[in-house]
Amino acid sequence: MEDSNERAAFFEAHRPALVRYAGSFLSDSSVAEDVVQEAWLRFDRSVQGRVPQEPISFLYRIVRNLAIDAGRRSRREQVVIASSLNKLLEEAAEPEARPEADLVARDDLKLLKKLLEELPEPTRTALRMKRLGNKTLREIATELGLSITSTHRLIVDGIEFCRERIWPDGDK
Numbered sequence: 001m002e003d004s005n006e007r008a009a010f011f012e013a014h015r016p017a018l019v020r021y022a023g024s025f026l027s028d029s030s031v032a033e034d035v036v037q038e039a040w041l042r043f044d045r046s047v048q049g050r051v052p053q054e055p056i057s058f059l060y061r062i063v064r065n066l067a068i069d070a071g072r073r074s075r076r077e078q079v080v081i082a083s084s085l086n087k088l089l090e091e092a093a094e095p096e097a098r099p100e101a102d103l104v105a106r107d108d109l110k111l112l113k114k115l116l117e118e119l120p121e122p123t124r125t126a127l128r129m130k131r132l133g134n135k136t137l138r139e140i141a142t143e144l145g146l147s148i149t150s151t152h153r154l155i156v157d158g159i160e161f162c163r164e165r166i167w168p169d170g171d172k
Contacts (some may be wrong), residue, residue: 007047009039014056018063025067026074030138034149035070039063070149076154084163108166115162126151127158 015036022032022039044056052058079138116124122144129135129143141151 004044007044010071013116014059018059021060022063022067023069025064030066030148031070031074034147035066039066074152074163077152080156080160080163084159111166112162119158119161121145123154123158126154130155136171
């Protein structure tokens with residue numbers, strides 16, 4: 001497995017099984033595909049110049065580690081998103097008919113607009129598409145030319161940035 005063509009053929013022969021294996025750790029098949037692609041890139045970089053004794057075991061270990069990491073990241077992101085949404089829903093459900101509540105809401109909206117402008121362009125665009133445009137991760141990823149995992153990361157990073165700036169004391 002010295003040349004890149006031989007490594008590519010090796011990968012293609014095992015790719016479907018690797019995707020199934022990654023999928024056993026993950027609930028999203030597109031994330032499993034991304035994990036296998038990332039595993040291949042890492043494997044290909046690491047074997048140039050030296051071949052592991054058990055290349056398939058090495059590749060499966062990389063897939064396993066990346067899939068576990070992706071699953072953990074997804075669960076953390078879901079907790080962040082859920083807690084942020086719950087906080088906003090609780091605030092919206094509070095029966096406040098006071099004028100100062102309207103003033104606070106307007107100030108919060110101004111702050112949110114300012115924070116969105118501080119975000120890097122791809123993050124801002126992804127967050128707007130998801131939250132305001134009700135686009136799916138797949139639709140956003142396709143439009144931005146990114147993987148679903150990268151797109152998800154952008155959205156979570158944007159939400160986390162806004163949450164930390166709005167509630168800096170950790171009152172989430």
